Amino acid sequence: MTMRIYHLFIFGMLLAGFGCKEEKLEPLTKGGKAPGMVSNVNVDNQPGKVVLTYDIPSDPELLYIKAVYEIRDGKKMESISTFYNNFVTLEGFGNTDEREVKLYAVSRSEVSSEPVTVKVKPLTPPVMSTLASLDFSEDFGGITARFSNEDSASIAIGVLTRDENGDPVQSDMYYTSQTEGEFSVRGFDDTERWFGLFVRDRWQNYSDTVWKLLTPLFEQQLDKANFRSMKLATDANMFGSGPLTNLWNDKVQGGSSSNSTWTRTANGSGVPHWVTFDLGVTAKLSRFVEIPRGAFDELNLLYAAGDPRLFELWGATDYNPDGSFDGWTKLSEFEVVKVSGLPTGVNSNDDILRAQEGHQFKIPIDAPPVRYIRIKMLETFGNSDYFWMAELTFFGQIQ
Structure with missing residues (x-):
């Protein structure tokens, strides 16, 4: 087997070096006879796929079992299972039509047995x-x-x-x-x-x-020129170079060299903590878009440190200056999910593109109209006691 891997490596180097020269890999061994056929085939029809189990022929030259089938008219598929397994899974069926599958036992010299034909009927795909x-x-x-x-x-x-x-x-x-x-x-x-x-x-x-x-419902983007920063008694303090007003200034690029592209709460703000601002109008919100810090030029900060992972949005048409949540309505809880599912510190190109497009969050259609907004931070990707964002954009109907 080691020599086989070595030969494949050399073959790959030849292709890289000569480009247009074609080589054909030979079977593991040459000559020999066809192995025996599989037997006692059992059919397990499942949604959109079929699992076949069988008895493997006793033959030292057996290498794998091959199933040949059509997922739809004219679209042939093959599925291969090594001699270590006694089953093969057939996937890709788009309907529940009954069809035939041919099972072949294949030797190390690529000699196939006579086929065993079985009928399958996948369940609803x-x-x-x-x-x-x-x-x-x-x-x-x-x-x-x-x-x-x-x-x-x-x-x-x-x-x-x-x-x-x-x-x-x-x-x-x-x-x-x-x-x-x-x-x-x-x-x-x-x-x-x-x-x-x-x-x-x-x-x-x-x-x-x-x-x-x-007929879609009317929706418009709220004018950010009307937004105003607020500071109620229980609100978190802001980090000096990241005021809350940066959250709606339509600037998302500039990185650490600029203090106008992101907002940030102060270290030690605690978990949870919140900030408050005024939309300038009363509106029935439909959705909002969040662009995180680091989406364009500080990629090491994206989905890390103070980047929000879990937060709540609260709204009100009036508020108590003591900073309590009296009169506030929880509009919903939101989670930022990485497209790739990769761990913190590792981002795929899709993760970066999603961040640049902005994370879209829908407000429940039965949420009441609001004027004042509170962001209540529950968790960041870096489990920090502060959070940062680059930009928020709100949509809805002005009342």
Whole structure:
């Protein structure tokens, strides 16, 4: 086996050195006869996949078992399992049609046995079951969709609208492997239009499209020129070079060389702690976008140190100057989730892009109109007793 790895290494070096020269890898051994066939095959039909178990032929030259099948007409697939296993998993089925699978035992010299043919009938695949669960309705600036994905499959939910000629146009694509969830699509005016949703998996199986005629709710961005910093009795102190007003000045680049691109509470603010500010108008909020510090030029601070991971947003139309939460309504709790799932200190390109786009947070549609906002910090990625942010942008309807 060591010599085999060495040969593969040399082969790779030759390809790198000569580029256009083609080499063909030889089987581990040459000659020999076909191994015996698998036997006692058992079929376990599952949602969108099938697991076959079998008895392996007793043959010292056996290398692997190969299953050949079609996931849909004309789309052939192969799945391989080593001789150490007595099962093989067939994935990628987009419907529940009955079909045949051929199982081959393959030797070290790449000689295949005669096939054993079995019939399989996958259960309802995730593209179909997720489509059946989809429900969507109008929301601020677009729609909100809810779904169930009981098999935790890696799927994409596509959102379509229609152009002036009535032709479908893709508006968004939402990727998920969650068992259930919801997402929103924004950017539309408050005129009636068609919205369609479909489901796709990584094998390019597509569901049908479900269409609805909906009218998005009116939404506008709140004017940051109206925002005002506040300091109530129980609010955290601000770090000297990161005043609260930096949170809405539309400056997100400049890094440590600039003191105008981020806001920061003082060290020792405690957990939890909060800050307060005035929107300048009373509005029924629909959503807000948070751009974290470090998204553009201090990447070592992104998803680290004082970068918020878990926080609450509170709102009020009036407040008690003693700094208590009397008269305040908790609008919701929000969590910043890294796209990659990588640990603190390790960020993927997708993590960085999401931070630069801004983390989108939806305000529950039944939340009351508010004028004053409190950010209550519960946890940062670095478990700090202070927090920082670069920018907040709010959307909704002015009352």
